[in-house]
Amino acid sequence: MTELKIDITLASSRKQKPDFDHLEFGKNFTDHMFIVDYTEGQGWHDARIVPYQPLTLDPASMVFHYGQTVFEGLKAYLTKDNEVLLFRPDMNMKRLNRSNDRLCIPKVDEELALSALKQLINVDREWVPTSEGTSLYIRPFIIATEPYLGVSPSKRYKFIIILSPVGAYYKEGINPVKIAVEREYVRATIGGTGNAKTAGNYAGSLKAQEVAEKDGYSQVLWLDGRENKYIEEVGSMNIFFKINGEVVTPILNGSILEGVTRDSILQLLKYWNIPVSERRLSMEDLYQAYKDGQLEEAFGTGTAAVISPVGELAWQGEKMVINNGQTGELAKKLYDTLTGIQLGTEPDPFGWTVKVAKQESANLL
Amino acid sequence: MTELKIDITLASSRKQKPDFDHLEFGKNFTDHMFIVDYTEGQGWHDARIVPYQPLTLDPASMVFHYGQTVFEGLKAYLTKDNEVLLFRPDMNMKRLNRSNDRLCIPKVDEELALSALKQLINVDREWVPTSEGTSLYIRPFIIATEPYLGVSPSKRYKFIIILSPVGAYYKEGINPVKIAVEREYVRATIGGTGNAKTAGNYAGSLKAQEVAEKDGYSQVLWLDGRENKYIEEVGSMNIFFKINGEVVTPILNGSILEGVTRDSILQLLKYWNIPVSERRLSMEDLYQAYKDGQLEEAFGTGTAAVISPVGELAWQGEKMVINNGQTGELAKKLYDTLTGIQLGTEPDPFGWTVKVAKQESANLL
Ligand SMILES: Cc1ncc(COP(=O)(O)O)c(C=O)c1O
């Protein structure tokens, strides 16, 4: 993938678009997809945009058996001037390559991958939804395709990008969620794959999630795998707490995903001169702060929901109600600022947004 | 899957069989495969044996993104009387369901799955290889196929069985391997998915394996994820040590796979009145035993290699040479006995082998 000549085959007919006012997350896909193949000795080759279509894979393909796969998640937003903006896509491409490294998958050229993404978006530009709070969710992923039942890195891969128009994560804007602190199951541990965005981390999380949902909680808060003591993150969000005026988030210890939203929030908070601290935080200490009346806010952060306030945390039979179960002031301000930057309605002091120029589609014409 | 009517479509032409004297592991597949689909609300349906063929899957299929998948591995052996024997297949089907439970995948009916397997083997009976040390490796696996980019259990699955004729794991019988004790990476931790046979465990292991191979070791020995102290298992084998006359293997603590070979060996050893102990064993204690001249043998156990003697263990810069790097007497005896039972040349006091009767194929005729 040192040079990217993308072969484009347009769909002969376009799908009916879903109602942009009532989009479900991750259920509708656009008319096209991007694919590039990797073959050992040859590198990445045959980059192409094709009609969205099933993959045809040998049942012995290694991804099915040994889970050698990584993915990313980011969004494109339509501004009121009809521009399409990406939010820090370089961060996702960098993380993709960090995940690749952990999973023994060959790296991709980050710039070329971004260029491919932009071209794909242009082909499906009408799919960037227009309603308030909607966006085009982007899912790049790589799967191991060699048909071989041996545990070793695959000699063949496919890097694919698919697109899905999505609604606001919470229908009526941001709304506090109830989260259960997980005591039995563990998502990741130091030395494992927790800081890579790879399928197995999510497969392992389903069971805890299922139990929590039965108890009326929407997600679990994971503790560390070594001592079951230190706070890590939520299902697909990093976690922040406002404790006595200071904003605290768990430090990146190697088992937590390095969220792009997390990083953006840390930068915003510093820019606003709000005290922040990335550190190890035990559940006991958090509970103590709560008891002392110092736990002012809690919120999760991630691409899908942007900011998700936590109204209640369940821990060892105790229900910790945070900020009276209401969205906190800081969470609201962060949500408004971040979504404002993403949509181009707020100034972008960090240069986070990247325009998808219409001429990216030059080689289409 | 309460009743199993398997629809059989035979391949119109048969593939050229590989040279059974020079089989590579997991690279050749037989003419047919078994598939049954699961749809929420409907259960398992449409059981069929079809020509071995690619799977056609939506790129949003959950297995690619969230790794919801489990698998098994067992073998069929051809006896000198032309019988096909399976080795404790009920154990694999039980473990498949334990894995299913951990991964939130609907259970399969173990008896019906076994019956499907037998029918598939009968259709491809000529593929059970005939040369010394060869066998038919069987890979049942389940993948989540719902096209949905949300982290929750899939509403659709495929349970598939494919077959691969394989050679002896080590070309010249059993041969001691060199293994590096892993210090940096962790395979699994208590509360994680270590005791389930699921793809993510193997994906996460590739990196350590790659590093070890560069250093001239064929596998890594994993330590526990909490303290990095206690011995767990090898890549795809459980581990045993003979220490001062006693055979020791790590106890099933929730993060180790419950190997069928491990269980069989424990039973054999007890039957032979050899002292055995399943317990927590630290690397320090093992090293001390080695220093004291009490570490008499070490060997890995698993379906692929059956018994794999360990001739050298590398730990913290120290090379522990075990039994002069030679195959130990006990390892040899266990290998001969187990493979003898599997091939029907030794008595089977535990009733471990299961015949694949030719009339399993009744509904073929
Ligand atoms: C496990 C996990 N943690 C955190 C996040 C948040 O990361 P980001 O802000 O980059 O979306 C995600 C989602 O990507 C995730 O899957």
Ligand SMILES: Cc1ncc(COP(=O)(O)O)c(C=O)c1O
């Ligand atoms: C991680 C792991 N441990 C141990 C084993 C050995 O198990 P079994 O004896 O059932 O093959 C395997 C292979 O299946 C494995 O993958």
